[in-house]
Amino acid sequence: MNVDVLQLKDKVALVTGGSRGIGKAIVKDLMEQGAAVAFTYANSTEKAKALEGELSSLGTIKGYQSDASNLDNINQLTDAIEKDFGKVDILINNAGRFVSKPFDEVTEDEFEQLFATNVKGPFFLVQKMVRLIPEGGRVINISSGSTQHYVPMSSIYAASKGALEQFTRTWARELSAKKITVNSLLPGYTATDWVSDTPEEQMQWMAGQAALGELGTAEDISRAVLFLASDLGRWVTGQQLSVDGGL
Numbered sequence: 620m621n622v623d624v625l626q627l628k629d630k631v632a633l634v635t636g637g638s639r640g641i642g643k644a645i646v647k648d649l650m651e652q653g654a655a656v657a658f659t660y661a662n663s664t665e666k667a668k669a670l671e672g673e674l675s676s677l678g679t680i681k682g683y684q685s686d687a688s689n690l691d692n693i694n695q696l697t698d699a700i701e702k703d704f705g706k707v708d709i710l711i712n713n714a715g716r717f718v719s720k721p722f723d724e725v726t727e728d729e730f731e732q733l734f735a736t737n738v739k740g741p742f743f744l745v746q747k748m749v750r751l752i753p754e755g756g757r758v759i760n761i762s763s764g765s766t767q768h769y770v771p772m773s774s775i776y777a778a779s780k781g782a783l784e785q786f787t788r789t790w791a792r793e794l795s796a797k798k799i800t801v802n803s804l805l806p807g808y809t810a811t812d813w814v815s816d817t818p819e820e821q822m823q824w825m826a827g828q829a830a831l832g833e834l835g836t837a838e839d840i841s842r843a844v845l846f847l848a849s850d851l852g853r854w855v856t857g858q859q860l861s862v863d864g865g866l
């Protein structure tokens with residue numbers, strides 16, 4: 620793709636949860652389009668170092684161990700990004716926790732941890748980082764198709780992503796004075812690490828839910844992120860964009 624079309628050459632992006640899965644694909648695609656990329660991870664220090672090594676020839680990349688659910692970590696991350704990069708043009712709230720359980724078996728601890736990662740984290744990250752986001756910046760919240768379509772045993776997960784989508788709607792207005800666009804991206808069933816311990820029969824069922832009859836790939840999601848992050852997505856804000864092969 621012509622780099623000039625996307626105009627990411629002088630941009631700085633921050634991707635939470637960039638060490639694996641969808642976040643890693645987003646980090647790669649942004650780097651390939653010329654952006655400098657900061658990413659966070661929870662525990663995968665080796666994977667984060669390997670990703671830095673793999674992509675450093677493309678430009679500036681730096682991983683930060685930073686728990687998305689912890690406000691102290693968010694404050695420290697904001698200071699570190701300001702010192703290391705000076706700004707964040709594109710902020711991608713991707714880090715997420717998933718709990719798959721019947722609703723009557725969910726514990727208080729699971730509920731609180733899931734909402735801390737999927738709702739509290741993105742809220743305070745944007746609240747703290749917004750001073751670093753220049754005019755025309757982007758906020759992209761990675762939500763889930765489970766807000767639109769029933770996914771068995773996912774009630775608290777779907778509810779947390781519903782809250783994230785509501786931030787998208789309100790932030791699109793609240794950040795509009797700086798022409799910052801805010802959008803949600805809703806992946807359907809996407810093949811990341813969870814695939815390795817999922818029974819084949821369940822995988823077939825999930826693939827069959829999509830009109831296109833397959834699981835999505837992490838790259839299917841990151842290509843849509845490029846659209847929203849780039850100049851191509853300039854006129855799109857406050858939207859919930861499904862990228863799910865037709866659920």
Ligand SMILES: NC(=O)c1ccc[n+]([C@@H]2O[C@H](COP(=O)([O-])OP(=O)(O)OC[C@H]3O[C@@H](n4cnc5c(N)ncnc54)[C@H](OP(=O)(O)O)[C@@H]3O)[C@@H](O)[C@H]2O)c1
Pocket residue numbers: 635636637638639640641642659660661662663664666685686687688712713714715716717736761762763764805806807808809810811812813
């Ligand atoms: N895969 C799907 O089918 C699917 C469908 C719809 C929506 N989504 C959403 O897409 C996003 C990415 O999903 P994925 O399947 O790529 O996930 P994944 O493969 O499990 O990777 C999760 C990433 O987030 C990081 N992370 C998790 N908890 C964190 C925390 N508390 N603080 C900082 N980083 C944290 C992980 O870091 P470590 O490597 O250190 O653990 C890892 O980099 C999530 O928001 C998910 O809800 C996924």
